[in-house]
Amino acid sequence: MEVKVLKDILGANEQIAERNRQLLGSNNVFAVNLMSSPGAGKTSLILATIKRLKGKTKIGVIEGDVSSSLDAEMVGKEGVPVVQINTGGACHLDANMISNALGNMPLQDIELLLIENVGNLICPASFALGEHRKVIISSVPEGDDKPFKYPLMFHIADVVLINKTDLSPYLKFDTEAFSQAIKRINAKIEIFQISCATGQGIQQWVSWLLTQMSFLRGTKRIF
Amino acid sequence: MHELAITKSMLDLVLEQAERAGAKEVVKINLVIGEMTGVVEECVQFYFDFLGQGTIAEGAALSFKMVPVTARCQGCGKLFEIKEFDWTCPYCQSNNMEIISGKELFVESIEVE
Numbered sequence: 001m002e003v004k005v006l007k008d009i010l011g012a013n014e015q016i017a018e019r020n021r022q023l024l025g026s027n028n029v030f031a032v033n034l035m036s037s038p039g040a041g042k043t044s045l046i047l048a049t050i051k052r053l054k055g056k057t058k059i060g061v062i063e064g065d066v067s068s069s070l071d072a073e074m075v076g077k078e079g080v081p082v083v084q085i086n087t088g089g090a091c092h093l094d095a096n097m098i099s100n101a102l103g104n105m106p107l108q109d110i111e112l113l114l115i116e117n118v119g120n121l122i123c124p125a126s127f128a129l130g131e132h133r134k135v136i137i138s139s140v141p142e143g144d145d146k147p148f149k150y151p152l153m154f155h156i157a158d159v160v161l162i163n164k165t166d167l168s169p170y171l172k173f174d175t176e177a178f179s180q181a182i183k184r185i186n187a188k189i190e191i192f193q194i195s196c197a198t199g200q201g202i203q204q205w206v207s208w209l210l211t212q213m214s215f216l217r218g219t220k221r222i223f
Numbered sequence: 224m225h226e227l228a229i230t231k232s233m234l235d236l237v238l239e240q241a242e243r244a245g246a247k248e249v250v251k252i253n254l255v256i257g258e259m260t261g262v263v264e265e266c267v268q269f270y271f272d273f274l275g276q277g278t279i280a281e282g283a284a285l286s287f288k289m290v291p292v293t294a295r296c297q298g299c300g301k302l303f304e305i306k307e308f309d310w311t312c313p314y315c316q317s318n319n320m321e322i323i324s325g326k327e328l329f330v331e332s333i334e335v336e
C-alpha cells in the first residue's frame with residue numbers, strides 16, 4: 001500500500017524555528033544568524049559589533065561550536081550574556097538547539113541576539129533557527145568563487161559581508177565579479193566590504209543592523 | 224555533512240506516517256530532493272541503514288528523485304536549467320532570474336505493508 005506523505009523533511013525544525021521567532025519577537029529581540037566558512041571572521045565581527053554598540057544596544061550572543069568554548073570565552077570578556085552550544089559533532093545549529101539556548105538567555109535584558117553558527121557554508125543553509133536575518137561572511141583569502149560553490153547559502157542570505165579587505169592588496173579577489181555572481185543568485189541581497197582588523201566598513205554594517213532592528217520595533221513583525 | 228540530521232528527521236516523519244497508517248513494515252520511501260540542497264544520496268543511504276535498525280523501516284528501499292535547479296529568466300521569460308552553477312540565462316545572457324525548482328526536500332510517499 002502506498003501512503004502519500006508530501007511533507008517537508010525539515011518541517012519539524014521549521015516549526016520550532018517559528019516558535020523561537022515568536023518568543024524573540026514578544027521580547028523585542030532581533031536575532032541574526034551569522035554563517036561562514038571556518039575562520040572567515042564570525043567571532044571577530046561579533047566582537048567588533050559589541051564594541052561599536054557598547055552603551056547603545058544591549059547585545060546577547062549564542063556561540064555554536066562543534067566542541068570548544070574558546071569563542072564564547074572571548075565574547076564573554078566583553079561583558080555581554082553568552083550561551084555556548086556544543087553541537088556534539090553536528091555541522092550546523094538547528095532550531096531545537098536555539099530553543100534550549102534561549103532558555104538560558106536573559107531575553108528581557110537584550111535587544112539584539114547575534115548567533116554564531118558552525119563554520120561551514122553548506123549545512124547551516126538548510127536549518128532555520130528562528131532568526132530575523134541571515135548574514136554570510138565571506139573573506140578575501142577564501143577567493144571569489146564561493147557563490148558558485150554554495151548557491152543555496154547565498155540564495156537565502158539577506159546580506160553578505162566581504163571581510164578582511166585589509167588583505168586585498170596581497171590577494172587576488174575580484175570584488176566586482178564576486179558581487180555580480182551573488183546578485184545573480186539573489187537579486188535582493190546587500191553586500192558590504194568590511195575589515196574587522198582595521199574597522200573599515202563596520203559602521204555601515206552596524207547601521208544596516210540598526211535599520212533592520214527598527215523594522216522589528218516598528219511593526220512587531222519581520223519576515 | 225548535514226545528511227545525518229536530515230536522515231533523522233526523515234525517519235521520524237516516515238515512522239509517524241507509517242504508524243498513522245497502521246503499517247507493520249515500511250518497504251519503500253520515496254524522497255524528492257532538490258539539487259540546491261547539497262544533500263548527497265549516498266550519505267542519506269548510509270545514515271538510514273544505521274538509524275533505521277530496529278524500526279519498522281529497517282531495510283526499506285530509498286528512492287531519490289533528484290530535482291534539477293531550474294530558473295525563469297526575468298529578462299526574456301524563458302525557463303532553463305542551471306548547470307554547473309552557471310547563473311546566466313543561456314538565451315539572453317541576463318543575470319536576473321527567479322529560481323523555480325531545486326530547493327525541495329520532502330517525503331513524497333511511502334510504501335507500507
Ligand SMILES: Nc1nc2c(ncn2[C@@H]2O[C@H](COP(=O)(O)OP(=O)(O)O)[C@@H](O)[C@H]2O)c(=O)[nH]1
Pocket residue numbers: 036037038039040041042043044045119163164165166167194195196197198
Ligand atoms: N587580516 C585580517 N584578519 C582577520 C580579520 N577578521 C578576522 N581576522 C582573523 O581571522 C582569524 C579567524 O577569525 P574568527 O573571527 O575567529 O573567525 P570565525 O572562525 O569565523 O569565528 C583570526 O585570526 C582573526 O584575527 C580581518 O578583517 N583582517
Ligand SMILES: [Mg+2]
Pocket residue numbers: 042043044071116
Ligand atoms: Mg568563531
Ligand SMILES: [Zn+2]
Pocket residue numbers: 296297298299300301312313314315316317
Ligand atoms: Zn533570458
